Amino acid sequence: MDYELIIVRYGEIGVKSPKVRRRFENKLISNIKNKLDCKIEINQGRIFLYPENYKDAEAALSKVIGIVSYSPAVSTETDFDSIEETLNNYVDNLILEGLFDKTKSFAVRGRRVGTHDFTSQEMAGFCGSVIVKKTGAPVNLSKPDFEFFVEVRENKTYIFHEKLNGIGGLPVGTQGKVIALVSGGIDSPVAAFMMMKRGCEVIVLHFNNYPYTGGSNEKVLKIIEKLGEYSPSKLKYYEAKYGDYLKSCIEDAPVRLTCVLCKTGMYRIAEELAKYEDALAIIDGSSLGQVASQTLPNLLATRYVTKMPVLSPLIGLDKIEIENIGKKVGTFDISILPAPGCTAVPKYPETNADLDKFLEVLDEINFEEEIKKVISSIK
Known part of the structure; x- marks a missing residue:
């Protein structure tokens, strides 16, 4: 024709x-x-x-x-x-x-x-x-x-x-910048895509948890490349070295709180990067109740010290719904490629963090000082 x-x-x-x-x-x-x-x-x-x-x-x-x-x-x-x-x-x-x-x-x-x-x-x-x-x-x-x-x-x-x-949604760039926390898993790339579909310019932030994970970012780079197919310009990508912070959490805080402290640090670091990039929000792949850090008490605790909005577009979706979107977008097959899990995760993670006690723990581990160290490692 x-x-x-x-x-x-x-x-x-x-x-x-x-x-x-x-x-x-x-x-x-x-x-x-x-x-x-x-x-x-x-x-x-x-x-x-x-x-x-x-x-x-x-x-x-x-x-x-x-x-x-x-x-x-x-x-x-x-x-x-x-x-x-x-x-x-x-x-x-x-x-x-x-x-x-x-x-x-x-x-x-x-x-x-x-x-x-x-x-x-x-x-x-x-x-x-x-x-x-x-x-x-x-x-x-x-x-x-x-x-x-x-x-x-x-x-x-x-x-x-x-x-x-077509995909529908609002043109990318009409709703401002956001910092998207992207791991090599299934959920976070889908969350980033969904905010792109609502018109946001996504800036990717990945936390390298070495030595508690393999340390390779090859899988994440493939995910970013796939997400970039939906962006009018090349996605900006930052990586933070997070292993030393996790080490201090494991050694200086109750081990059950490791995952809560981990996510809290990610939000604070993303907030500082957002200020640098003139971004207006933080995006993550939280789905209510899916893992230990995503229960309501833990969501309250992990976001308490962060003033910037944290948006979780997957919060009401189950795993099957998230996977289906990932398959449609093309990130799912990359996300399920073999990769070592995080060895910092405790055997019995906290699922019901007490906010007052948690804030005391943050003081005990010199949270803000540890966060500054991670921020200096971002590239």
Whole structure:
């Protein structure tokens, strides 16, 4: 099929106020341009792309957050003779490619924007008659085997047969920066992606727990590379050396509190990095009750000393739901690659931390001084 353009649609951007809508539209177009080098136009809630390679363009658009759907299309002038000629050629190409024949029932879905001397239904009926005349295929408006779409916009008419699903959401960069705590596990990459889908620019922070883990960051780098496919620009990535801090927690505090102290330190360090990066929140992969540090009492304790908002987009999801998102995004297969577990985790971790006693422990281990040491190791 020799397409002329791709029609791109967005969703909730369209319900914003005119000023905000224009800003979001411009950001979405900018993000598309970072993925595709092509001419782009916008007109009345539609973005029109004119790429040189349509397969490459479709692959790129499938990873642009903010796009709800897109359709490779052909265009013609809005007059019945031109539409009939273009539609006949379009059907010929579908038949040659084995996508449509006279044995398949079909429907034409019409849409019209502007002032015309015909209705959307009348245009759909005309196009249906053209296809019947050419192929003899039966019409079935309720459950067709094949759908044609004819979209009339003022003096231009667009014909297509596919509506390819996009990711949806808000364009990355419209909601400010966040610091995402990303490990090599399943949950945290999914949390980072979900905040990207809500328009956040994600900056990745990873804690290297060596010698309590293997120390290699290869798995994390693969996860960041995968997440980067959904970002209009290369993701910024920071790594902090965390082993010495964990050592002080194990040696100088009740062993049951190791996981609570670990997560508390991560939030505080992320908060300082957020200030440096002008980020507005911290993101993590917490799912309520999933592990010891994610019970309600422990969530209260671990976040108590951090003033910046800590957002947990997975908080109400179970493991299966999280895994399904990870599979769809492409991070799951990387997350389940073999890797040594953290040996700092105690046999019986605390699940119900007493806040007052926990704050006393922070004083005993010189928490803020230990955090400063970790911050100096960030690269």
